[in-house]
Amino acid sequence: MAELSETTNVDSPIKTPDQSPNGIVRRVVHRGVDVFVIDYTKTTTAAERMAALEETADFVRAYDGKANSVSDVRGVPADFAFARRSYQLGKELFTPKSLRSAITGISGIKKSLFQAYCLFSRANMRAFDTMDEALDYVVRPLDD
Secondary structure (H helix, E strand, C coil), rough: CCCCCHCCCCCCCCCCCCCCCCCCCCEEEEEEEEEEEEEECCCHHHHHHHHHHHHHHHHHHHHHCCCEEECCCCCCCCHHHHHHHHHHHHHHCCCEEEEEEEEEEECCCCHHHHHHHHHHCCCCEEEEEHHHHHHHHHCCCCCC
């Protein structure tokens, strides 16, 4: 897996904090390109997941412009309330502010929820098995 902690770049052209207040969203540089990594893997309850989602939304709202992002939901259980709120935020906030986005940890029922999210929010998001694959995808030139 990519060593994200070693790729943080304080000299980034993105003028925003390097991470959200509780560290759910971190800015990293992968192959010279800025990426926001959203880490839900440390959430253990539905309430923690919802709080992390709202923290992500606040971070995205404060960011001026569009960005690449990777969401990590490996080991996170499917949560229908989280999915509903994600659909809403995806449509009104996340999709309009995305250049390229990816997600890791999608299988089982989460795959169906992810497909519904993409359909409802019109997100052009791709699922990958590993963080390295997801990071490599989001930093590719947009015309690829």
